[in-house]
Amino acid sequence: MPNRAARLSCAITIVIALCGCARSGRNELSVPGGDAGRGRAALIALECGACHRIPGIPGARGTVGPPLDGFRERVYIAGRHPNVPDRLVEWIRDAPSVDPATAMPDLDVSESEGRDIAAYLYR
Amino acid sequence: MNGARVQSTLDPAPGSAAWPIDELGLILYAGAAVILAVVCILAIAGVVAGPRRVDARRWLLVGGLTLPAVLLVALFLHALGIGHALVSHESPGALRVYVTGKQWWWEIRYENGDDAGVLLANELHIPLGRPVEILLDSSDVIHSFWVPALAGKVDMIPGRTTRLVIQSDRAGSFRGQCAEYCGAQHALMAFHVVAEPAADFEAWLARQARDAAPPSDPESQLGHDLFFDAGCAACHAVRGTAAVGRLGPDLTHVGSRKSLAAGTLGNHSGTMAGWIAGTQDLKPGSLMPSSSTLTGPELRALAAWLESLE
Numbered sequence: 001m002p003n004r005a006a007r008l009s010c011a012i013t014i015v016i017a018l019c020g021c022a023r024s025g026r027n028e029l030s031v032p033g034g035d036a037g038r039g040r041a042a043l044i045a046l047e048c049g050a051c052h053r054i055p056g057i058p059g060a061r062g063t064v065g066p067p068l069d070g071f072r073e074r075v076y077i078a079g080r081h082p083n084v085p086d087r088l089v090e091w092i093r094d095a096p097s098v099d100p101a102t103a104m105p106d107l108d109v110s111e112s113e114g115r116d117i118a119a120y121l122y123r
Numbered sequence: 124m125n126g127a128r129v130q131s132t133l134d135p136a137p138g139s140a141a142w143p144i145d146e147l148g149l150i151l152y153a154g155a156a157v158i159l160a161v162v163c164i165l166a167i168a169g170v171v172a173g174p175r176r177v178d179a180r181r182w183l184l185v186g187g188l189t190l191p192a193v194l195l196v197a198l199f200l201h202a203l204g205i206g207h208a209l210v211s212h213e214s215p216g217a218l219r220v221y222v223t224g225k226q227w228w229w230e231i232r233y234e235n236g237d238d239a240g241v242l243l244a245n246e247l248h249i250p251l252g253r254p255v256e257i258l259l260d261s262s263d264v265i266h267s268f269w270v271p272a273l274a275g276k277v278d279m280i281p282g283r284t285t286r287l288v289i290q291s292d293r294a295g296s297f298r299g300q301c302a303e304y305c306g307a308q309h310a311l312m313a314f315h316v317v318a319e320p321a322a323d324f325e326a327w328l329a330r331q332a333r334d335a336a337p338p339s340d341p342e343s344q345l346g347h348d349l350f351f352d353a354g355c356a357a358c359h360a361v362r363g364t365a366a367v368g369r370l371g372p373d374l375t376h377v378g379s380r381k382s383l384a385a386g387t388l389g390n391h392s393g394t395m396a397g398w399i400a401g402t403q404d405l406k407p408g409s410l411m412p413s414s415s416t417l418t419g420p421e422l423r424a425l426a427a428w429l430e431s432l433e
Contacts, residue, residue, distance in 0.1 A: 047389050050397030050405065064401040096423065103400070103419030105392040105426060 029072055031085045033112065034119025042113045043120060051104070056120075065104060071121040078102060088121070089114040130298040132271040136318065138252060138292030140209045140274040147205055154194070209275060209288070217256040217288065220247060224259070224266030224279040226305060227312040227409060228372055228385040233328060241332045242360070244372030245385045248317045250324040252292050259285045267303035270316050276302045291318035296381065307408040313386025334363025335375050335432050346428025349421055353414060361432065371411060378433040384409070396426040 040056065043049070049060025053067035066078070074083050077091050078099060087098070093114040095104035109117070128134050132148075135141035221232040221240075231243040249255045259268050261279040268287065269276040277287040291297070301312035319327070338344040347364070350356060356366035362375040377383075380390055387406055388394040398405060400422055402413045417425065 046391075047394050047397075050388050050394045051401060061404075062397055062401055063404045064397050096420075101419050103396065103417075103422045105396050105423045107391065107393045 029083075029085060029122045031089065031115050031119040031122060034085075034089075034115035034117075034122075036116070036120040036123040038113075039116035039118070039120030042109075042117050046107060046109070048117075068121055072123075078104075085118055085122070088118045092117050128272075129296060130271050130300065134272055136272050136291040136293045136295070136297065138290050139272065140289065141270075141272055143205045143208070144275055147202060150201075151198070154198075217254040218250065219256045219258065221258045221260075222247070222268060222279070224261040224263075224268070224301065224305070224312075226263050227301070227308040227406070229312070229314045230262075230372065233331070235328070235332050241328065242373040243331055243376070244380075245314045245382060246317065246380050247314065248319060248324055248327050249289065249291060250321040251294055251318055252290070253321070254288050254290045257287045257289060259287060264305050265303050266301045266305050266312070268299065269302035270297050270299035272297045273299075273316060278303060289316070291316075294318050294320065298386070300386075308406050311385060311387045311406050313382070315381045315386070317381075330379070330433075331376050333376075335361050337363075338428060339431065342424045343428040343431050345421070346424035346426070346431075349417065349425045350428065353417065353425070355425075358411070374429060374432060376432055378430045390430075392423070392426045392430045395429055396422050399425060 043054060043057050043060070048054060048068075049057050049062050051062040051064035052060060053062060053069065054060040055069045071083070077083050077088055078095075081087050081091065081098060089111070091098050093109045093111065094106040095102045096106055132141060132145060135145045219234050221234075223230040223232075229245050231245070231247055233241045233243070235241045247255075247257075257268070259277055259279040260283065261281045263281065265281070266279040267276045268279055270289065273289045273291055274287060277285050279285065295318055297316045297318070299314045299316055301309055303309075305312065317327075338347045350359075350361070350364075350366065356364075356368055358368040358370040360367050360369060360373045360375065362373070366374075378390070382388065383390050383394055383398050384402075384406055388398060399414050400417070402409060402411045404413065414422075
């Protein structure tokens with residue numbers, strides 16, 4: 001077949017592109033000490049779903065704040081602050097101290113709870 | 124939350140009306156099991172023994188008529204007795220509470236000396252071991268007051284007052300729910316009953332009877348001012364302030380309650396802010412509009428002030 005090489009290269013390109021899709025998360029985003037399972041329980045207990053749409057959390061369909069799906073790919077937290085683990089934990093624990101203009105209240109979240117929730121959002 | 128225990132007819136509180144109801148249920152289950160077993164045994168025995176003559180008339184008279192008649196009449200009388208005891212017995216020394224069903228929340232009023240009483244919402248407290256007479260009515264459609272662990276359902280009918288006596292000898296928090304379909308948010312019309320020792324109950328009622336404390340910091344002050352600027356006071360009352368609205372729940376001590384919006388959400392500054400800004404998203408069709416004109420810090424201040432009202 002004359003265009004066999006072209007087909008092959010096309011297929012390889014598609015496979016590479018698909019691999020890229022699967023790996024599009026920012027792999028450096030991990031939260032030391034954070035446990036996604038405990039984070040899920042904390043998100044449910046704190047009823048974060050009153051304001052946020054959060055995949056995997058029952059009833060979390062809130063529209064007051066931004067949806068939290070694909071948080072791993074998000075470049076900025078609340079459109080302003082670099083999305084890195086320590087900043088996210090800080091944000092979860094006391095958002096107004098990071099951004100005084102935010103609508104998200106300080107919810108008295110502990111350091112370990114904050115790490116767990118961040119781990120869930122980055123899972 | 125451990126829903127099975129706080130809202131279950133299978134875990135009735137001792138001393139409550141749900142206890143004899145549960146007992147009646149057990150009698151029915153056990154009796155039905157015995158009857159089923161006897162019928163099965165007879166059916167199998169009939170097959171095993173092979174064909175023979177039976178006195179059909181006698182079997183019909185005894186097993187088909189007399190036995191069910193005796194059992195059903197006995198059960199009926201027993202159930203009538205329970206029903207009578209549940210709704211009509213005199214309860215001297217009973218505390219009296221008025222509950223009005225509204226789409227979709229519960230207005231609760233405690234008698235308190237000679238004044239207008241204490242107006243609350245979505246949460247009843249009762250003293251342990253003392254009967255509490257609840258007078259039920261509705262201001263819109265038919266609702267039904269049901270705390271499965273404490274008592275049977277009683278309908279709340281517009282223009283009529285129905286009555287229920289509840290009691291618990293076990294301390295704890297019990298969840299109740301509207302049990303008569305009453306519109307779009309029927310499923311989000313719940314409440315809590317907290318049974319506690321008499322002294323705690325008296326202290327709670329005294330706290331609830333008080334006016335709201337004045338704002339204690341600048342953020343609460345801002346929240347207090349916004350409550351009036353944003354129009355919340357048109358529908359809500361906060362005793363001790365100029366807010367006297369009666370359309371929505373009285374918020375004088377809203378921060379002390381277990382839930383927001385009649386069991387829709389837990390109660391903390393986050394859920395409060397979410398509820399104020401996302402009302403129609405969380406409970407579509409409720410009379411309260413979502414508040415979309417507040418800035419972030421204003422929303423937080425309003426939630427902080429309301430949460431400070433304990």
